[in-house]
Amino acid sequence: MGHRKLFILAAVTLFLAACAGPKDLIVLLPNEDGSSSGVVVVENSKGEIVTLDQPLAAARVAKGGSPEQASISQSDIDQTFSGALAAQPPAPVSFVLYFVTGSTRLVPSSDENLKNLFEAVAARQTVEVQVTGHTDRVGKVTDNDRLSLRRAQAIAKMLTVQGIKTSRVLAVGRGEREPLVNTADEVSESRNRRVEVIVR
Amino acid sequence: MTFIDNTRLSAGPNSNVELTRFKFNSTTHDGAFQTSVNKGTLAIISGQIAKRSPKAMTVRTPASILGVRGTRFLVKVGEEESR
Numbered sequence A: 001m002g003h004r005k006l007f008i009l010a011a012v013t014l015f016l017a018a019c020a021g022p023k024d025l026i027v028l029l030p031n032e033d034g035s036s037s038g039v040v041v042v043e044n045s046k047g048e049i050v051t052l053d054q055p056l057a058a059a060r061v062a063k064g065g066s067p068e069q070a071s072i073s074q075s076d077i078d079q080t081f082s083g084a085l086a087a088q089p090p091a092p093v094s095f096v097l098y099f100v101t102g103s104t105r106l107v108p109s110s111d112e113n114l115k116n117l118f119e120a121v122a123a124r125q126t127v128e129v130q131v132t133g134h135t136d137r138v139g140k141v142t143d144n145d146r147l148s149l150r151r152a153q154a155i156a157k158m159l160t161v162q163g164i165k166t167s168r169v170l171a172v173g174r175g176e177r178e179p180l181v182n183t184a185d186e187v188s189e190s191r192n193r194r195v196e197v198i199v200r
Numbered sequence B: 001m002t003f004i005d006n007t008r009l010s011a012g013p014n015s016n017v018e019l020t021r022f023k024f025n026s027t028t029h030d031g032a033f034q035t036s037v038n039k040g041t042l043a044i045i046s047g048q049i050a051k052r053s054p055k056a057m058t059v060r061t062p063a064s065i066l067g068v069r070g071t072r073f074l075v076k077v078g079e080e081e082s083r
Helices: A003-019 A074-080 A082-086 A108-122 A141-161
Strands: A023-029 A039-043 A049-052 A058-062 A068-070 A093-098 A129-133 A169-173 A194-199 B008-011 B016-024 B031-039 B041-045 B057-060 B065-069 B072-076
Touching: A023 A039, A023 A049, A023 A074, A049 A058, A074 A082, A074 B072, A082 B008, A082 B041, A093 A108, A108 A141, A108 A194, A129 A141, A141 A169, A141 A194, B031 B041, B065 B072
Parallel strands: A129 A169, B031 B057
Antiparallel strands: A023 A058, A023 B072, A039 A049, A039 B065, A058 A068, A093 A194, A129 A194, B008 B041, B016 B031, B041 B072, B057 B065
């Protein structure tokens, strides 16, 4: 084989390699409840765009190439993305617990929800909990700031007793600033005497 | 990983993902979320940041940049055929 032939062969090979170069794959999934979700716009460095707005719509794009619509089957998705999908964290859940007026004691009807909270926390491998305390508008703002924080801390303490690391629980008090139900000042409102807990 | 805006992000084995920028105001829900996937696979369920504006959340792949609005999606970085 002459040098020229070799050179052509090499050139053709390089050309083919460039065409068949690695392509990134992007797939839009439906929401976890099966409904159609939002939009992903795939754009290359030249500003060429493919918009994905239907569940299972897909696009492929090679470096320097134009993004192309692509199709992919559910079984290919499951196979290609099994690792990433299996590692997906569960959706954050939130709980609201209510308190006896002026105190950090839960009303008995919140016992059930407290149990649900403990279960949600126990079900997670890694967990982060945000606890936000609130009060109604009875009493001074500064007192309510303190009370709301103490409520949050009371729940945070219960969580650490359950075995969660202190560093994984954030307790804050919002006082009477963020009522669930708007009232005039000095109105006693049971729905505002609460702690909201988000488990991630 | 779950972020404070409730974005959930998980990677497949042998992946390389870089968090370039994360900013979130929990009151207004304004923020910025920029990541790069350099290798492997990534699954994302976007959170509150991506609900605000289509520019707020972007994911870079070697060949493209993805603009994200309120959604769940998958990314795989192209690999050289090794057969």
